[in-house]
Amino acid sequence: MAEGGKPVLLETRDVTVRFGGLVAVDAVSVAFRAGELVGIIGPNGAGKTTFFNALTGVQRPSSGRLLAAGRDLTGAGPHRFAARGLARTFQTPRVFGELTVAANIGFGLKFAGRRRRRWWLWGEEVDVPWALRDVAGILGLIGLREQAALPAAALTPSQQRLLEIGMALSTRPRMLLLDEVAAGLTEAELQEMARLIRRLRDELDLTVVWIEHAVVTLLRHVERVIVLHQGRKIADATPAEVVRDPEVVEAYLGDEMAEVDLTRPAGAAQPLEPGAEARR
Amino acid sequence: MNDRQLLVRDLLVWFGLTGWALAIPGFGSDFVVSMALTCLMYVALSSSWGLFCGSTRYLSLATSAFFGVGAYTSALMLESAGWVESIALGSLVATAVAVLMGAAVLHLRGTYFAVLTFGMTELIRHAITYFEKSVTGTVGRVLAVVPERDTIYLTVLALASATVLLSIAIRRTRFGLALVGIGADEQRAQTLGVNTRLVKIAGFALTAAVAGAVGAAMSVRWTYIDPQTVFNPFIGFQTVLIALIGGATTLWGPLIAAVVFSLLAETLRLAAPQVYMMTLGLLLILSVLYLPGGLASLRWDTWKGWRDDTRAWWRERRHEWSGRKAREKRLARERRLG
Numbered sequence: 001m002a003e004g005g006k007p008v009l010l011e012t013r014d015v016t017v018r019f020g021g022l023v024a025v026d027a028v029s030v031a032f033r034a035g036e037l038v039g040i041i042g043p044n045g046a047g048k049t050t051f052f053n054a055l056t057g058v059q060r061p062s063s064g065r066l067l068a069a070g071r072d073l074t075g076a077g078p079h080r081f082a083a084r085g086l087a088r089t090f091q092t093p094r095v096f097g098e099l100t101v102a103a104n105i106g107f108g109l110k111f112a113g114r115r116r117r118r119w120w121l122w123g124e125e126v127d128v129p130w131a132l133r134d135v136a137g138i139l140g141l142i143g144l145r146e147q148a149a150l151p152a153a154a155l156t157p158s159q160q161r162l163l164e165i166g167m168a169l170s171t172r173p174r175m176l177l178l179d180e181v182a183a184g185l186t187e188a189e190l191q192e193m194a195r196l197i198r199r200l201r202d203e204l205d206l207t208v209v210w211i212e213h214a215v216v217t218l219l220r221h222v223e224r225v226i227v228l229h230q231g232r233k234i235a236d237a238t239p240a241e242v243v244r245d246p247e248v249v250e251a252y253l254g255d256e257m258a259e260v261d262l263t264r265p266a267g268a269a270q271p272l273e274p275g276a277e278a279r280r
Numbered sequence: 281m282n283d284r285q286l287l288v289r290d291l292l293v294w295f296g297l298t299g300w301a302l303a304i305p306g307f308g309s310d311f312v313v314s315m316a317l318t319c320l321m322y323v324a325l326s327s328s329w330g331l332f333c334g335s336t337r338y339l340s341l342a343t344s345a346f347f348g349v350g351a352y353t354s355a356l357m358l359e360s361a362g363w364v365e366s367i368a369l370g371s372l373v374a375t376a377v378a379v380l381m382g383a384a385v386l387h388l389r390g391t392y393f394a395v396l397t398f399g400m401t402e403l404i405r406h407a408i409t410y411f412e413k414s415v416t417g418t419v420g421r422v423l424a425v426v427p428e429r430d431t432i433y434l435t436v437l438a439l440a441s442a443t444v445l446l447s448i449a450i451r452r453t454r455f456g457l458a459l460v461g462i463g464a465d466e467q468r469a470q471t472l473g474v475n476t477r478l479v480k481i482a483g484f485a486l487t488a489a490v491a492g493a494v495g496a497a498m499s500v501r502w503t504y505i506d507p508q509t510v511f512n513p514f515i516g517f518q519t520v521l522i523a524l525i526g527g528a529t530t531l532w533g534p535l536i537a538a539v540v541f542s543l544l545a546e547t548l549r550l551a552a553p554q555v556y557m558m559t560l561g562l563l564l565i566l567s568v569l570y571l572p573g574g575l576a577s578l579r580w581d582t583w584k585g586w587r588d589d590t591r592a593w594w595r596e597r598r599h600e601w602s603g604r605k606a607r608e609k610r611l612a613r614e615r616r617l618g
Contacts, residue, residue: 099460
């Protein structure tokens with residue numbers, strides 16, 4: 001596990017979630033290191049979202065332990081996870097529809113998980129990437145600056161997905177958990193989203209864990225993939241290894257994936273033009 | 281209007297209303313003062329109710345529990361302690377009850393929460409009745425030491441205006457934002473870093489503190505109290521109705537509705553009690569159906585919208601009654617069939 005020597009931000013040890021007789025997540029142990037971009041894939045009902053819920057305190061694990069930066073957070077409420085720098089999005093955007101887009105971002109900033117100011121530094125902000133400094137910064141990053149004054153309910157579904165990411169960013173996280181942020185987007189929007197996610201990792205130095213059904217796009221951008229099947233972790237390796245893993249091929253991907261070109265598309269590392277999403 | 285202008289407007293309205301209410305005992309008859317007292321009581325109760333329940337959408341029916349606890353505390357304390365101390369203690373005891381009750385039931389939502397708060401109110405009422413019957417041997421208590429009319433009025437006025445001022449202030453704080461977030465999507469607020477459990481209990485306790493203080497101040501008005509009077513569930517229901525009809529999420533809604541209600545109550549209750557209750561019911565139905573934002577959301581455009589809707593409805597009816605609609609339908613069917 002000791003690759004690169006980067007510190008482990010979040011670690012699960014045999015995390016299990018049961019709903020009555022159904023085992024949704026079955027003894028999953030993984031470690032996420034600082035600065036990683038990890039994908040989680042698996043068929044429907046594999047327990048991906050339940051695993052996310054367990055990772056962010058939304059769902060209390062039935063057994064197993066959760067360690068965030070070495071601290072045991074098993075059984076703690078979601079706000080404690082947010083305070084440790086873990087932010088998440090939800091599969092269906094859960095924005096505050098009646099509040100404006102700017103207020104949606106402002107909400108997280110007000111309760112920002114990570115302590116932003118140290119009182120003895122009198123208001124000097126500590127440890128916050130420049131792009132996350134304020135509402136305008138975050139809106140610029142996700143490209144919704146022009147919609148700032150609109151109520152969030154008035155946004156298009158794809159804009160709401162961006163806002164959902166913006167809300168997660170507003171807690172100024174170290175680690176971002178994205179739950180199918182690209183579901184229902186067009187191909188062009190999907191590529192844009194992938195570029196935004198890469199940018200969050202490359203420029204803001206966030207650890208990103210990304211669940212997605214658009215497997216090819218996901219595999220092209222991440223460095224490590226975790227495959228869940230019936231609640232169990234059946235693979236945890238690089239995309240190139242995973243597509244050749246017989247168990248994964250059997251359970252989810254099929255044979256054709258081995259032939260797909262997984263090299264990162266050119267220009268992926270280019271900074272996303274602010275507002276590109278908004279202007280379309 | 282931006283935030284600052286809104287704040288100035290709210291403060292000016294608050295100042296004006298407080299000053300106006302302050303003058304009432306100076307020129308009003310006993311009847312007017314008594315009506316204003318009822319009005320102020322409901323302003324305090326429903327504003328504080330709206331402060332928590334309006335923004336978080338937790339429908340609490342426990343107002344009469346806190347009111348009654350406050351009333352009983354001050355009734356017991358007034359013989360040995362001063363007026364202000366009695367009220368403070370009443371408020372404190374109600375707050376303590378709310379913290380316990382909140383810790384027990386605030387993880388429930390919707391109907392379950394509403395029903396449980398109501399059940400706990402009944403539990404407290406019966407517990408006190410039982411205690412009075414079996415231990416003290418009386419059901420009611422006569423209050424011997426009663427302050428003057430104006431003292432009671434000014435106290436309740438102070439409580440009401442403090443509650444409105446509190447609402448103005450809390451709307452602009454992090455705490456207020458957390459309450460709104462809980463109302464919009466509690467889990468989302470949690471994942472954005474809000475300790476929702478703490479915020480909910482604090483908000484619930486704040487509501488109870490006001491209700492307890494109002495109960496403590498109002499108990500002396502009756503000079504004789506028993507559990508039936510001070511734990512009257514109607515106080516709780518009416519608080520909720522006023523807040524809902526006025527607009528529970530708004531600042532001025534509960535206040536406007538409280539004025540309307542106390543006017544209705546005093547004019548109709550004596551003449552025709554049944555008509556009063558029916559009016560309440562009718563107002564609630566109308567406001568839920570046609571004015572979900574409450575009286576405070578009434579604007580000139582709302583009237584125009586209603587007028588246009590009614591006109592469109594009549595146009596449709598005339599179209600139907602003239603027989604043209606049926607004819608067009610028949611023609612369309614014939615065309616479709618060939």
